[in-house]
Amino acid sequence: MRPFSGRRILLGVTGGIASYKTVSLARLLAQAGADVDVVMTRSAREFVGAVTFEALTARPVHVDLIADGHALDHIALAKQNEVIVVAPATADFISRAAAGRADDLLTACLLANASPVLIVPAMNDRMWSHPQTVANVAHLRRLGYAVLEPGTGPLASPDEGAGQGRMREPEEILAAVARFLEPAGALSGKRVVVTAGPTREPIDPVRFISNRSSGKMGVAIARAAKRRGAEVTLIAGPLEVPVPEGVSVIRVERTSEMADAVRAALVGANLLVMAAAPADFRPRAVAGAKLKKSAGLAPIALEQTDDILNSTRDARPKGCVVVGFALETNDILANAAAKLESKGLDFIVANDATETGAGFGGDTNRVTILTKTTKPETLPLMSKDAVADAILDRVELLWKDGASGR
Ligand code: CTP
Helix, strand or coil: CCCCCCCEEEEEECCCCCHHHHHHHHHHHHHCCCEEEEEECCCHHHHCCHHHHHHHHCCCCECCCEECCEECCHHHHHHCCCEEEEEEECHHHHHHHHCCCCCCHHHHHHHHCCCCEEEEECCCHHHHHCHHHHHHHHHHHHCCCEECCCEECCCCCCCCCCCEEECCCHHHHHHHHHHHHCCCCCCCCCEEEEEECECCEECCCCCEECCCCCCHHHHHHHHHHHHCCCEEEEEECCCCCCCCCCCEEEECCCHHHHHHHHHHHCCCCCEEEECCECCCEEECCCCCCCCCHHHCCCCCCEEECCCHHHHCHHHCCCCCEEEEEEEECCCHHHHHHHHHHHCCCCEEEEEECCCCCCCCCCCEECEEEEECCCCCEECCCEEHHHHHHHHHHHHHHHHHCCCCCC
8 A cells, every 4th residue: 555655745854863763764655655855954964874865765865955056946846745744853953943044955945835844853852841942843833833742762872861852753753744645635526715815996097995915814725725635716816925836716806806706616616715805995986097196186985895705695505615704903703703694604714913923914823713603713823824724624624514504
């Protein structure tokens, strides 16, 4: 049985004595059918030779950002992998990763990467329990990285203690990798529609009304749904981030265009996630020619745009799960609960626009998920990719427990 056949894994190796176990891990991954790209730090090569990994994975091992006078394409290397595993992850590597450094190939791959990351620490027990390492590990977790806690027991070097710090065994790491790869396919056969970004309502041919939405949250959801095997349609206003590969994209500008695109995409859909921030107001009349300063300032009369969730309600197929967002500045839970009800949603994902690290623009979010039947669930501050996975996990649960309640 080759359960990882065709799956792509980037295996990062840093300079710790436990890297002798990573040799077995590389062998297990390759035997399971995975294509394994090994990236070693310079100090890792003091412990194990690159040829050992090359022989086991039948692929070249990467060490430097610059090889043979050419810059290695760390972006492509990071993008083509479905999961990054760093084993062993030394205290130094964890510190550099937590600081967002990109001073070697492995840390550069982490920054260029959008896939799940599994960090497998191995170090002396005193280093593991040092408050600096504890803070670094907590920060990595907030960024959405999974950390496989080291075990207790004799450390590799015989003169060291037996506290916590021992790298997990290759079989345990393999099982953790399998958990990352499993979700792919869990949404296969499902049609998922995601909206992302702001819309723009023109004032004249060059000016518009819009908002600060970057589209990152919607794009993260589209990417996660695609990774889980769904057929994904992303309906996007102007985005600040690239669209994920393999997702069909419909570009729109105005709220009414987004509403039309949502209505059309809902045919046969199993899930709609409205992560977009459509403009709620539009000028009553759009000037045909650029408004000239010399003509003086005239007030711009506004009118409300359609609420997309409400105006497309009749187009929702039976059983289609609908997830909305609520970006609030005050009375967050009460406002979100009211929108859950008035917009006929299964879930609403609420966040506080005033909180640092949450909401528009950034790469992280702290959200509270409300449903009609469960208590509000506040998740810790995490990457938007991790929030996307948390939302899809709950949608999958809903499907497991029976179709949407509507
Ligand atoms: N939404 C929508 N159509 C709009 C505006 C918002 O479908 N014209 C969706 C958003 O995509 C989101 C949910 O409704 O999923 C809540 O959006 P939000 O901006 O929080 O609420 P509004 O309904 O616009 O209400 P208000 O701005 O008054 O808070």
